[in-house]
Amino acid sequence: MLSTQPEIVVGVDFGMTYTGVAYWRRNMPQPKVIQRWPGRPHESNRKVPTVLHYPITGNNVPEWGFPSQHSEPKKEWFKRYLDPTYLEQLRAEDPNAGLPTITEVRKWYRDYMSCLFNYISKFLQDQMGPWNMLHVEFIFSLPTTFGSQEITTSLRDLLAEAGFGRGLHTIEFGLTEPQASAVDTAKDSSKTLQSGDILLVVDAGGGTTDAALLEHSSPQDEIPELRELAIIPGIDVGSTNIDAAFELLVDNRLQAGGLSLDESTSYTMAHSPEFQMWKCSFGDDSTEDTPQFLVPVPRLNESASNRRAGIERGKMAFSHADFELLFEPQVVEIVRLIRDQLDSIVHNHPGRYVKYLILSGGLGSSPYLLSRLKAEFMLNSHVAAPSLEILLSDEPQLAVCKGLVIDRMQRIKTRRNVLTGRICPASYGVLCDMPYDKNNRQHIGQDVYKHPIYGVTYVRNQVKWMIKKGESIDVDRHIAHTFTRQVCRLGDADSDNTSKKIWLDKIVISHQEAHRLPGGLKHSDCHVLCKITSDLSTLSLSDFELVKEQKHWLKKLGSREKYRVAEHQIRIVIGSTDLKFELWYKGEQFAQTNSVRVDWQEGAAISAPNFNRRLDSNILAGVRKRKAIENQREQARVGNGLRHRTGGPRSRTPGLFTRDR
Structure with a gap:
């Protein structure tokens, strides 16, 4: 007995820093993306932050998304911990880092997905009417770094607990993140893909960078078809590593300036709109004439300066060279990943070459990354990519969730997948x-x-x-x-x-x-x-x-x-x-x-061991710091509570200890 085709398809791209959702109903020509989120009802935001905050109220009902971005303590960047093997690797590196248990991480995932499901359910039913009696298919993507069946099995159970898959609704794990990005590009690219064209898709996101090597095998543009040519293990490279490196740089600056500010200062600066804006635009023509990138130092008087810390009028200044040092460790790993795949084509597919390198994801949309890749592979061409063109997805941050839906949409309409063939791992x-x-x-x-x-x-x-x-x-x-x-x-x-x-x-x-x-x-x-x-x-x-x-x-x-x-x-x-x-x-x-x-069976792995994974040295430093901040705030909360009950004075935020005039 074959399953009924879904009437509504929802694609969910659960990311390290942001989560995107696309949807499609049978009468719609193309998928749409949810762009109205709690906390920002009058703004258009393509994604919602992957952040949770548990208020200290005793009811254990979390806040999520935009309202929890500036709340403390908050749970974020926990996607990578859903891989128990990776979590234990981190713990072995530093048993005292204060890492969460896999049980805690799974609870955060379930709670976040429960909040997400409740919002998706309300949003789409407001748009389309009641859906309890409709066949709704929820499709989720995973990074290629998740190679254990234990991960998908546990996530499926957690998604069911969160509300997905009830009644006529179903849960599916679809394409990997780079495969989904490739599908979106093949369907919506401004370039006309020819049968036989080889694409190397690099999806660089918040925590991982995944790649897929695919051949365009369809003579019809309206019904694109792709076949996988290689299995490419993902790497632990992403924009959150840049954030962690920035925190370390700020801490070193504060120490050099002899400043004793709140321990969360660098963390707050890394999450500030100013730093995130400079990070996303770094390498763009618009920043070339900007001599320094200024990021406000929280709780610092606007007139305060400290030359040794690089602080001018309450803002810390960073040069282009500073930002290059933040980006380069990530860029070098991405370049190595691409070069390894081009080398493998020479060996496994002699006489063939990659025509397009397609970038997607948050880090994939970086102007600096784009300029570095052009210098590496276009100015200095590789034998397996002599005439390489580098393309950006039309909407790099939405490529995954849209690709999940487009693949399913084509299957329903034409009974033909976009991704028609994959390599068995x-x-x-x-x-x-x-x-x-x-x-x-x-x-x-x-x-x-x-x-x-x-x-x-x-x-x-x-x-x-x-x-x-x-x-x-x-x-x-x-x-x-x-x-x-x-x-x-x-x-x-x-x-x-x-x-x-x-x-x-x-x-x-x-x-x-x-x-x-x-x-x-x-x-x-x-x-x-x-x-x-x-x-x-x-x-x-x-x-x-x-x-x-x-x-x-x-x-x-x-x-x-x-x-x-x-x-x-x-x-x-x-x-x-x-x-x-x-x-x-x-x-x-x-x-x-x-x-x-x-x-x-315990430890069942559907993928071979991934020797591409390299532990970023800043990750554990960031984990230790966040744990210290949480402990510091908890102690302050308890202390303030005691003073409140005893009538004692409240603590005050310390000012700047060193000031240059």
Whole structure:
């Protein structure tokens, strides 16, 4: 039984610093973007801040988005912590950094998504009317740095708790962030893409930079089609690293000036509109004639100056060279990522070249990054990109949420995906019994038995590889394994026992190259990914095929036993960021409740280890500082409360300790 097509599609790009939402209904020609958000009802804002604040009121109901931007304490930049492996890596670097637990991070995610869902629900129902009886599909993207099935499984549960996916509504994890950006660009680009053009898409956001290498394979501009050419692990590079580096620079300046200001000074300056404006415009022609970038120092008299701290009239001054030092560590990593992919094309696709480098995301829209990439790859061309053109997405910050919706929209309208083919990141197989082959060395010495019905000798616990690493995943191709199971022998007293219609199978994974795949589970790089329970217990015995036992020709025909057997199929649906399984019987999907149950094994990873990830040295410094600020404010709050109850004097904000006139 196939699922009903959605009447409304909502794409959610949950980002490190901002979250974007696009939506589409069947009668709309193009997707739209939510641009009215709580706290800014009369302004147009393409995204809403990914920020939470829990007021000290005891009701534990959080504020979110714009109203919580300037509240303390607030929870922000927690997207990267949703990867438990990365969180533990940070904790190992500094056990005393005050990092949150994975339980805390998941609570923040659930609470933020609950606030987001409630607002989306009200906003869209005000626009379209009640939607409880409509099929609504919520599609979420994930960065390529999230390689564990544990992440998508936990996020799916948290999204359900937040309100998504109730009733006729569904939750889907769609394209990765760079794939979604590529879809948006292919559909809306001012450039006419030709069949065979290769695109390298770099989505540089708040916390991660992800990339996708794609080939435009459609001769029709109206119905673009893209095929993935490589799997590119993401890197921990983003605009929040620039913010963290700026905080460190401010702290060093204050220390050099001998100033004892509030510990949150640099944090406040990094979040100020002035710094964010200079950061976003740095490298643009409009800033070339600006000799210095001025950022106000909070709680400082406007006439105060300190030359050693670079403070003039209450504002700290920064040169172009200062900003270059903030940007360069991120730019260098992005350049390395791009160069590595161009080098890989020379090796894996000789004679082909990248025609377009497409930038999206917040950092991807940086004029400074654009100018540096032009210098690296256009003024000094690479052999795999001799005539490279660098394009910006029309709306870089919205490319992901729009791309998610556009891909689904095209599938509904034309039954054709925009992303028609992807590269399989690993090899997936099923643990099963296979016919014994005396010429197969891997079968020698293995546990064998003769099948009671068919009389064929089988080898136990072998791996049937359904798809191998590096192969193309075609959306029209079924990745499946067919099982033939004995249900019962005709005439047995317990022939209609429900448990005989339920089977447990193991799906295995390997990150070995295709030519080195093992034949069995006894291999260091062959692991059980999950256990699949196939349940056909709702069927009656007559629904199963009746077969006769295969016996030696000398035996009497009348002595052959009769059996009921089930021939069913497990299909694996390999998404860009997760896996799903389907049970098929007699050519149709068996979609009854609990017909397929998946038990993911601990630590199950759908992607190979990402050796591209490099820990930014400023991240932990920022974590430690935020924790210190929280502790300082909590102590001040408690102290002020005690003074209030005892009638003592309240604390005052200290002024400037050093002043140059």
